[in-house]
Amino acid sequence: MDFSERIKYEWNKSDNTLMRVIMINVAVYLLLATVIIIAKFGGVPILGDITAKVFFLPADISDLAFRPWTLLTYGFAHSIGDIFHIVFNMLVLFWFGQIVVSEIGSNRFLGLYIWGILAGAVAFLLLFNFVPYFTDLKNGTVLIGASAGVYAVVVAAGTLLPNVKMNLFLLGEVSLKWIAMGYIILSFVSLAGGNAGGNMAHLGGALIGYLFIVQYRKGNDWSKPIVGVTSFFANLFKRKPKMKAYKGGASSYKADDSNRQKQARAKKSTEEQNQIDEILDKISASGYESLTQKEKQILFQASKK
Structure with missing residues (x-):
């Protein structure tokens, strides 16, 4: 089985949502890298502009009005200039995603991840459109990266199994609740730094991760609308079986x-x-x-x- 066949096999596995999300993120990263290289070496800067409009979430709401899809697509794109951005995000998503999937299933994991992306977008937009210090900085500011969705998954894991321990390099065994808390504190104090928008998105994802599990325990499944929409579009591309009609009285x-x-x-x-x-x-x-x-x-x- 060659590489392409292996990828096909991994994609077609049942209940494989976690790996599919990771594969989509990697595919988009490679696509963006290819487009930007062509734009630079081929002298076609318009390709870079088109890419930004498709994947980057603008801080200015007047810009967002013309590309609302970026509320979601930004969460599957990563900075091309920093490969550790996607590597670290995907590793953390894989580690904590397995815990979440084992507890609530693949479909709910997908709902959690998408809600995290959307919550991160809302938090980012609120910061740059309603906090006076940042309103003057919104022009040209954009958001990309899966971090809000990753934070949602990390906090969800810490909420589901707070006392389960994970072995961390140099730190030894640490409870999931303390890892989740560490992520939240790190992003909160980083609001004072140069990536306040990104860290605000992290906190939005973290909040939705906690609320998602609280509601799940109460019997409210927030993943249903997300799964319903994704299933609808997935079924559009499925081949429908041919129907055969028989005239009266089958023997x-x-x-x-x-x-x-x-x-x-x-x-x-x-x-x-x-x-x-x-x-x-x-x-x-x-x-x-x-x-x-x-x-x-x-x-x-x-x-x-």
Whole structure:
């Protein structure tokens, strides 16, 4: 299985929302890098301007009115000049995202992440449009990065499992609640620095992460509207099965034949799933390289279904 096939396989896994979010962030980063390189070396600065209008959230509400989609798209873009921006965000998202997914599931994780991005955008806009010191600075100021969504996930993990410990480099075992609190304090004191807008977005994401879990425990699932919208658009691109019409009175032998076909398909599907499970167990025990060529092909074919 080559690299592209591996990516396809990872993307098509069920309940794989966390990895899909990370993959989208990485893909957008590479896309932005490619466009900016072409713009610079090809002498086409307009490409850079178009990229900014698609992905960067402007602080000025009058600019936002002409590109409202940036309330969301900014959260999937990262600074090209600082690779550690995306690397650190994706590592933290992966570590804490696994904890959140294990507790509330993939769909709710997606809702949490998107709400974090939106809350970060709102906090950023409030700062630059209603706090006197910052209103004169909003012209030309933009926001990018997944940090607000990442903060939402970190704080959600700390709220869900406050006393579970994570082993941190140099610090040893630290409870999730203290890690989340550390993130919040760090962004709060950093409001006095040069990236006040970014840190305000962090705090907006952190707040929504806490509120999301509080409401979840009360039986209010804030992820439903997000999942509903994403499912609608996802279904638009799914191939619909062809419908067959039969003229009046289908005979009994046709019904029997249909039942036999259904049973045969179910049996085949079970056998295929058992085969896939055995291959995955082998990967878990001995690694991907231990698979035979036939097993790799079976895995690849399964990923395409």
